[in-house]
Amino acid sequence: MTPLTPADYDAIRLSLQVSIAATLLSLPFGFAVAYLITFVQFRGKVLLEVLINLPLTMPPVVVGYFLLLLLGRHGWLGSLLDEVGIRLIFTLKAAVIASAVVGFPLLVRSVRIGMEGIDPQLINASRTLGARWPDTLMTVILPLSIPGLVAGSSLMFARSLGEFGATIIVAGNIPGVTQTIPLAIYEYAASPTGESMALSLCLVSVAISVIVLFLHETMAKKAARSD
Amino acid sequence: MKNAFKIVTTLFCLILPSTPVFAADVNLFIAASLKEVINELSDNFAKKNASVKFIKNYGASGALAKQIENGAPSDVFISANLEWMDYLKKKNLADVASIATFTYNTLVFAGKTGKASSMQDLGKLERIAIGSPKSVPAGEYAMGAFKKAGIDKQLEKKLVMAKDVRESLMYAERGEVDGAFVYRTDALQAKQAKILFTVPQDLYPRVTYPMSLTVTGSKNRDAAAFFAYLHGDDARSVLTKYGFATK
Numbered sequence: 001m002t003p004l005t006p007a008d009y010d011a012i013r014l015s016l017q018v019s020i021a022a023t024l025l026s027l028p029f030g031f032a033v034a035y036l037i038t039f040v041q042f043r044g045k046v047l048l049e050v051l052i053n054l055p056l057t058m059p060p061v062v063v064g065y066f067l068l069l070l071l072g073r074h075g076w077l078g079s080l081l082d083e084v085g086i087r088l089i090f091t092l093k094a095a096v097i098a099s100a101v102v103g104f105p106l107l108v109r110s111v112r113i114g115m116e117g118i119d120p121q122l123i124n125a126s127r128t129l130g131a132r133w134p135d136t137l138m139t140v141i142l143p144l145s146i147p148g149l150v151a152g153s154s155l156m157f158a159r160s161l162g163e164f165g166a167t168i169i170v171a172g173n174i175p176g177v178t179q180t181i182p183l184a185i186y187e188y189a190a191s192p193t194g195e196s197m198a199l200s201l202c203l204v205s206v207a208i209s210v211i212v213l214f215l216h217e218t219m220a221k222k223a224a225r226s227d
Numbered sequence: 228m229k230n231a232f233k234i235v236t237t238l239f240c241l242i243l244p245s246t247p248v249f250a251a252d253v254n255l256f257i258a259a260s261l262k263e264v265i266n267e268l269s270d271n272f273a274k275k276n277a278s279v280k281f282i283k284n285y286g287a288s289g290a291l292a293k294q295i296e297n298g299a300p301s302d303v304f305i306s307a308n309l310e311w312m313d314y315l316k317k318k319n320l321a322d323v324a325s326i327a328t329f330t331y332n333t334l335v336f337a338g339k340t341g342k343a344s345s346m347q348d349l350g351k352l353e354r355i356a357i358g359s360p361k362s363v364p365a366g367e368y369a370m371g372a373f374k375k376a377g378i379d380k381q382l383e384k385k386l387v388m389a390k391d392v393r394e395s396l397m398y399a400e401r402g403e404v405d406g407a408f409v410y411r412t413d414a415l416q417a418k419q420a421k422i423l424f425t426v427p428q429d430l431y432p433r434v435t436y437p438m439s440l441t442v443t444g445s446k447n448r449d450a451a452a453f454f455a456y457l458h459g460d461d462a463r464s465v466l467t468k469y470g471f472a473t474k
Contacts, residue, residue, distance in 0.1 A: 073402050074401070074402060087353075090354050090404070172354075172388070172398075172403075173387060174354075174384065174386060174387050175388065177384050186390075187359050187361055190290040190293065190361065191289050191293065191361035192292050192296060192311070193361070194362075
């Protein structure tokens with residue numbers, strides 16, 4: 001096994017950074033969307049569900065390409081942002097956005113399953129006791145959704161760690177800036193002399209995944225016990 | 228039971244590759260920068276030899292060398308540097324007797340007009356695309372030139388690593404980077420990106436394209452015929468047409 005290079009450590013740090021940022025950024029939105037889908041009746045709900053879940057079934061490369069069209073220097077949104085001096089493409093922000101879009105459906109799914117499991121009588125009781133909907137949301141629904149939020153975040157975190165297709169298109173492959181673990185492995189794998197280096201980084205990747213899944217399982221068990 | 232077995236066997240045969248093994252396929256593993264040249268030459272050759280079918284694989288020379296090493300079916304290999312040809316030679320995968328020089332090239336910096344006019348201007352730029360030096364010769368030449376010019380540290384966090392030279396050109400074409408290090412011949416293919424400057428020759432070794440038959444390719448008669456064709460006048464005139472130096 002070959003020892004990791006400084007660029008590899010950068011890749012590990014960047015991967016963790018991107019995954020944490022993408023997950024934290026998505027949490028409030030994920031909660032809001034899951035709430036909408038579970039508790040609110042409105043027209044076009046199916047459309048929203050399809051839209052949210054689309055990145056789950058679309059090839060990540062397609063997601064990346066759409067993001068590039070949107071955020072690229074000549075993209076619809078990218079050109080506007082460019083005028084005010086904000087640049088997203090080929091930066092770490094773009095990697096976070098790519099991971100957030102691809103992982104979002106997993107988060108929403110888990111939170112939704114958690115919310116659907118909440119006893120409606122609890123919600124009705126809070127309403128009859130005079131709680132307005134924001135109170136019900138904050139004191140009944142949110143606390144009871146925590147297991148779902150935790151499960152969803154760990155899934156999303158794990159998905160972000162593995163994100164490759166969309167990331168390489170919008171964030172490029174810049175060592176020390178946007179090169180995450182999968183991108184570094186991809187680069188090694190294309191090189192005849194990179195075999196053992198690729199393997200070292202693969203092992204790191206497996207180790208992180210195992211830790212995340214382990215935490216996911218223990219937290220899920222804990223949540224089940226506290227019910 | 229017997230019927231089921233028959234059906235399974237038939238289905239199995241159907242999904243097997245439909246091309247018979249004795250067909251005259253010639254597998255070309257070619258450096259990405261030669262795409263147009265080899266497309267044209269193989270088309271010309273196929274017109275005269277109708278039975279030959281080409282399977283073309285363009286990519287970073289290092290990546291191609293690795294694919295060949297891992298057993299990808301290949302008959303002809305053209306690399307954009309000597310390193311990956313030597314690599315295959317050492318692994319006894321290249322037919323040593325056949326190794327010859329196909330053509331030469333020069334390294335340029337291409338991008339939108341006005342971004343830079345010399346190596347010293349590069350420090351002012353935000354994003355520069357190069358091929359990943361681990362497998363793309365154009366990137367390796369560029370990296371070597373940065374080191375020699377003493378600007379490698381300065382550029383470190385600005386380099387977008389592309390999977391081959393054509394991808395770095397595409398980044399420059401779309402304006403997603405300020406410019407890209409590509410070969411002169413790639414830049415001539417570009418529509419948006421212009422050649423901003425040529426990298427001084429004293430900063431990197433001359434870009435040389437060695438070609439060879441692989442050990443399996445040397446036993447393939449059509450591959451050998453095509454390889455001989457690559458030595459001929461047709462090849463030279465097509466190379467010149469696309470701006471390659473043949474001497």
